[in-house]
Amino acid sequence: MFDSLKKKLQQGVKKLTKKVADKEDLSFEQEEQFLHEKTVEVEQVIKEEPEKIEEEKEAEEHFEAEPPPETKEPVQEETLADRELPEPKETMEDEVIKKEEKLEKRGFLKKVRGIPAKVREKELSPGDIDEFISDIESDLIYSNVALNAIDSFKEALKKELVDQKIKRGKTQEVLQEAFEKSLLKIVDQGSVDLDSLPKPTTLLFLGFNGSGKTTSTAKVAHHLQNQGKKVVLAAADTFRAASIEQLEVHGKKLKAKVIKHQYGSDAAAVVFDAKKHAKANKIDYVLADTAGRTHVDKNLIDELKKVVRVNKPDLKVLVIDSLTGNDAVEQAVLFDKAVGVDAILLTKLDVNKKGGSILSVSWAIKKPVLFLGTGQDYKDLVAFKPKEFVKELLE
Numbered sequence: 453m454f455d456s457l458k459k460k461l462q463q464g465v466k467k468l469t470k471k472v473a474d475k476e477d478l479s480f481e482q483e484e485q486f487l488h489e490k491t492v493e494v495e496q497v498i499k500e501e502p503e504k505i506e507e508e509k510e511a512e513e514h515f516e517a518e519p520p521p522e523t524k525e526p527v528q529e530e531t532l533a534d535r536e537l538p539e540p541k542e543t544m545e546d547e548v549i550k551k552e553e554k555l556e557k558r559g560f561l562k563k564v565r566g567i568p569a570k571v572r573e574k575e576l577s578p579g580d581i582d583e584f585i586s587d588i589e590s591d592l593i594y595s596n597v598a599l600n601a602i603d604s605f606k607e608a609l610k611k612e613l614v615d616q617k618i619k620r621g622k623t624q625e626v627l628q629e630a631f632e633k634s635l636l637k638i639v640d641q642g643s644v645d646l647d648s649l650p651k652p653t654t655l656l657f658l659g660f661n662g663s664g665k666t667t668s669t670a671k672v673a674h675h676l677q678n679q680g681k682k683v684v685l686a687a688a689d690t691f692r693a694a695s696i697e698q699l700e701v702h703g704k705k706l707k708a709k710v711i712k713h714q715y716g717s718d719a720a721a722v723v724f725d726a727k728k729h730a731k732a733n734k735i736d737y738v739l740a741d742t743a744g745r746t747h748v749d750k751n752l753i754d755e756l757k758k759v760v761r762v763n764k765p766d767l768k769v770l771v772i773d774s775l776t777g778n779d780a781v782e783q784a785v786l787f788d789k790a791v792g793v794d795a796i797l798l799t800k801l802d803v804n805k806k807g808g809s810i811l812s813v814s815w816a817i818k819k820p821v822l823f824l825g826t827g828q829d830y831k832d833l834v835a836f837k838p839k840e841f842v843k844e845l846l847e
């Protein structure tokens with residue numbers, strides 16, 4: 453699943469890692485030169501302040517002579533533990549640090565600032581992040597990540613990374629974490645606990661034609677039955693030819709009752725009857741399939757509004773075909789405006805390797821993704837977990 457997005461993001465982490473590595477990196481000679489200058493500087497201070505050094509030294513010797521070794525030890529340990537020890541290979545850096553530590557003990561740290569950040573740490577500027585995002589933007593768009601989701605991702609990355617001191621050898625780790633957190637901000641739009649909703653719970657499946665509403669209604673029924681729940685199906689697509697029969701086929705396979713009326717009849721009444729049936733028979737869930745609509749189907753949108761008004765479903769699940777790519781956002785906004793969407797079910801992720809619509813749709817309407825459809829069988833339904841999704845994208 454979502455192989456393309458995964459690949460693009462992983463390339464992104466690599467590119468940014470390289471950017472950090474290239475950043476203000478001193479060549480070996482420059483580094484040697486720099487450390488040499490630092491050593492001279494340190495020695496200069498020692499030379500210029502001989503009395504002070506003497507005083508300190510005396511005080512230190514005096515101090516060393518006085519207390520028993522147990523009390524002296526922790527003081528030394530604490531100072532060392534506070535310091536970031538240099539990587540072992542850099543012997544010159546080692547030397548400077550040793551001198552620096554000596555001076556620190558004598559209160560000279562303010563004068564000699566030690567090895568500055570540019571040798572041991574690096575920073576990214578907002579401009580670096582902008583540049584990096586514009587590098588990978590077209591890849592992300594290709595993977596169906598919408599522009600506003602990309603922008604938000606960029607801002608989140610800036611918050612995570614700008615002004616953060618990135619230590620040598622830790623770049624990959626720091627970036628990985630920043631990517632994870634930033635992606636999670638986009639995709640973690642809360643969660644839905646079906647068990648906690650009042651029973652019987654009515655789930656209304658809505659979306660465009662062919663998005664996978666009927667199939668998903670049946671898959672969710674199967675999923676709930678596997679958890680020992682009782683379900684009834686409502687054939688509230690009274691519009692499309694053969695839709696009632698399609699749901700009946702599923703009902704038969706799943707051994708679940710299907711409540712149906714005539715074609716052309718009032719969809720709201722079908723759901724109403726299904727709810728009544730559920731209450732009377734102690735059934736946990738009413739799963740209502742509805743007719744597919746588009747923004748031009750004003751009548752069908754009005755009908756959907758009526759279904760919602762009359763039945764007050766506990767969860768309006770928007771079914772979106774991930775293959776619709778960047779149109780998915782438009783669809784999501786349309787339905788959310790019309791009736792208010794509570795959760796998202798994205799289908800056909802077995803066919804669509806891009807996966808960016810998961811980010812785009814949930815970010816566009818700030819609603820959680822509940823399930824992913826990953827095939828045509830009942831078992832091809834995955835409960836969506838934002839953290840796992842993000843981990844998988846970046847692992």
Ligand SMILES: Nc1nc2c(ncn2[C@@H]2O[C@H](COP(=O)(O)OP(=O)(O)O)[C@@H](O)[C@H]2O)c(=O)[nH]1
Pocket residue numbers: 659660661662663664665666667668744799800801802803824825826827828832
């Ligand atoms: N590969 C694949 N096909 C799916 C998935 N979900 C639905 N479909 C197929 O998409 C087509 C339309 O589905 P349907 O449930 O009739 O859509 P509806 O018009 O929204 O009710 C059918 O051929 C389904 O088998 C999925 O997750 N993966």
Ligand SMILES: [Mg+2]
Pocket residue numbers: 665666667689695741742
């Ligand atoms: Mg259908």
